[in-house]
Amino acid sequence: QVQLQESGPGLVKPSETLSLTCTVSGGSISDYYWTWIRQPPGKGLEWIGYIYYSGTTNYNPSLKSRVEMSVDTSRNHFSLKLNSVTAADAAVYYCARGRSWYAYWGQGTQVTVSS
Amino acid sequence: ETVLTQSPGTLSLSLGERATLSCRASQSVSSSYLVWYQQKPGQAPRPLIYGASTRATGIPDRFSGSGSGTDFTLTISRLEPEDSAVYHCQQYGSSPWTFGQGTKVEIK
Numbered sequence: 240q241v242q243l244q245e246s247g248p249g250l251v252k253p254s255e256t257l258s259l260t261c262t263v264s265g266g267s268i269s270d271y272y273w274t275w276i277r278q279p280p281g282k283g284l285e286w287i288g289y290i291y292y293s294g295t296t297n298y299n300p301s302l303k304s305r306v307e308m309s310v311d312t313s314r315n316h317f318s319l320k321l322n323s324v325t326a327a328d329a330a331v332y333y334c335a336r337g338r339s340w341y342a343y344w345g346q347g348t349q350v351t352v353s354s
Numbered sequence: 355e356t357v358l359t360q361s362p363g364t365l366s367l368s369l370g371e372r373a374t375l376s377c378r379a380s381q382s383v384s385s386s387y388l389v390w391y392q393q394k395p396g397q398a399p400r401p402l403i404y405g406a407s408t409r410a411t412g413i414p415d416r417f418s419g420s421g422s423g424t425d426f427t428l429t430i431s432r433l434e435p436e437d438s439a440v441y442h443c444q445q446y447g448s449s450p451w452t453f454g455q456g457t458k459v460e461i462k
Binding site for chain 2 (some may be wrong): 251284285301333344345
């Protein structure tokens with residue numbers, strides 16, 4: 240059974256870069272698409288984008304100028320960087336497996352943006 | 355981008371009743387590429403229905419999905435206590451994929 244686990248700082252200062260990693264266990268990162276989704280407090284879900292294990296990406300245009308995703312097949316993990324964060328970027332960040340819809344999700348990690 | 359509007363915002367029903375949740379898209383969702391998720395507090399979403407009408411693995415048959423084009427429906431035929439949750443729709447027919455704002459189902 241594949242499992243995903245997000246990790247990274249829970250607190251990021253405004254204007255700095257949010258960096259998260261999603262570690263995949265119980266299966267290989269190869270041959271799949273991997274996605275980041277976020278959920279601001281009390282709000283709906285927002286698709287951030289996906290990365291294929293080969294490195295091909297597709298980002299939400301609303302975040303594209305600030306987002307970078309990468310994959311490390313040797314460590315079986317993939318990562319998200321979001322720069323120039325503001326309070327609007329505070330959310331629970333989820334990683335998930337898949338390109339279009341998602342059967343496997345991480346438990347989510349809360350990110351607060353505050354000085 | 356395709357905006358998804360879910361209604362109602364909250365649905366309060368009794369055990370055994372039928373729940374009907376709506377998801378309306380601002381433009382046609384190609385090939386009925388729409389999925390419904392259930393999310394309980396503190397948990398990640400769980401897929402219920404994909405392709406608008408196909409139940410995901412392990413989902414009981416009291417959950418059903420229907421619709422095409424711009425109008426989609428999730429029906430829970432007989433509410434059970436564990437169905438208390440927020441339900442999200444998501445389209446994956448045109449990038450960027452988008453989600454509705456969610457419908458909360460409360461059991462009276």
